[in-house]
Amino acid sequence: MYCENATCLKVTFAEQIAGLTVCYLRRTPQLQRLVEDVGVVLAGRGGARILRILNIRLSRCTVLSQLMRVPLPPLETPRVLGVDDFALYGDTYGTLLVDATTRLPLTLWEGRDAEQLSHWLREHPGVEVACRDGSLTYRQGIAGGAPDAVQVSDRFHLWQSLSRRVQDIASAHRGCLPAALPPAGESDPASAEETAGNTAEDTRAARHARRLFEAVQTLTPTGRSHSSVARELGLDRRTVSKYARALTWQEVKRRPPRKPSTLDPYLDYLQQRWDEGQHSAKILHEELQTKGYPGHYQRVKMAVAPLRRGLPLDEPRERPPSPREASRWITTHPHRRSLHINDRLPRLLDHCPELRRTHDLVRRFAAMLDNRDATPLPCWLNDLTNSGLAPLVGLARALHDDRRAVAQGISTPYNSGVNEGRITDVKLQKRLMAGRAGVPLLRHRVVLIAHLRRRYADRLTVSPR
Secondary structure (H helix, E strand, C coil): CCCCCCCCCEEEEECCCCCCCCCCCCCHHHHHHHHHHHHHHHHHHHHHHHHHHHHCCCHHHHHHHHHHHCCCCCCCCCEEEEEEEEEECCCCCEEEHHHHCEEEEEEEEEEEHHHHHHHHHHHHHCCCEEEECCCCCHHHHHHHHHHCCEEEHHHHHHHHHHHHHHHHHHHHHHHHHHCCCCCCCCEEEEEEHHHHCCCCCCCHHHHHHHHHHHHHHHHHHCCCCCCHHHHHHHHCCCHHHHHHHHCCHHCCCCCCCCCCCCCCCHHHHHHHHHHHHCCCCCHHHHHHCCCCCCHHHHHHHHHHHHCCCCCCCCCCCCCCHHHHHHHHHHHHHHHHHCHHHHHHHHHHHHCCCCHHHHHHHHHHHHHHHHHHHCHHHHHHHHHHHHHCCCCHHHHHHHHHHHHHHHHHHHHHHHHHHHHHHHHHHHHHHHHCCCCCCCHHHHHHHHHHHHHHHHHHHHHHHHCCC
16 A cells, blocks of 8 residues: 555555464465465475465475474473484484374484484483484483483383393304204114205305305404404405304305195195106106196106105205294294193203293293383393303393383383384375475475474364364
């Protein structure tokens, strides 16, 4: 509008209508909130497409710029803080802070060093409890920024660390794992087993395992690190560690048994016809087809090949448990184990004293977690140290240095479950932006979308039906 007073310095002026117009804004407040909310939920490209359906034509860059103009909610220092890291991109990690009471994210940044966390805690005093994993970095950061806060080592990460050590022990005693299988029938002749064993040693996989075992065992006793040996041999460091822990090359050689096939129900008939004098695989295949066998002739020919060499039929046999399976057997609660596991695990533990010792230690720690009683923790750590098992001894050293936080994690209800849920949400937001979002944009979306969901959930809760 124009001023009719010639002496007025303001030639033009404007009056705003409450709820309809805002100074210097090209959209109404309601439309502006819609653009911002769509940008929070779907980011740039997806938000621009949805707005185009609503007849609001904005570019993806404009949607993102409007999103970044939205101020973050005021940050209130939480009483219970959750700290955890997440993969930002490649080998770069970030740190996420969560209010464990309200379950809302507070902020995130690139990196996971102790000084950044200490600086944030000093700027936001008042944290009483800090939930974290077993990371030394976060332990030092919390101690430097909030020395009076009670640190809690998460129960899930404690159990995960123990499970990994159990798998390492099972890998080191791979030769004991076949003992979990039921004993072979008396009809299997020992000569056939020896012949099969000698044949297995001449395979390509056996020669490869024996050659690597000899090379690794030659270099590791000289005091060189596994990484150095891995670089020289062109292997992965974990492969070198596996061969260095093994006592014989047979422990690291994979011997997968024959898988079940459609021919298995007809093996007895094949043996019967062979004993009767029918040695033609083609005729045997035709006879099996009349009995309903749907397979190919080549499979029948391969099945009768051991009979031509004077060996029994290659019947399918149960595969020994892998180290991961044996570890899962040991860490599973006895009441949740299947009949299959209850039949094979005692046989394995009776055969291997080291796995028996590991099983007893795992069950004692599980009892502490179930009862939320950290009183037996010092005695358990001493037994872990004196177990004579290298993976458990290393775990005992790590837990002993962090025993106060470990005791809090066992006995208190605080945990990092909220952190893990929020990290899952962070990964979702990254995928929606094809992993190309910078840290400021990712922080804006993660924080704002959590508050947006909470706001709409509260509206649905209080709205009358």
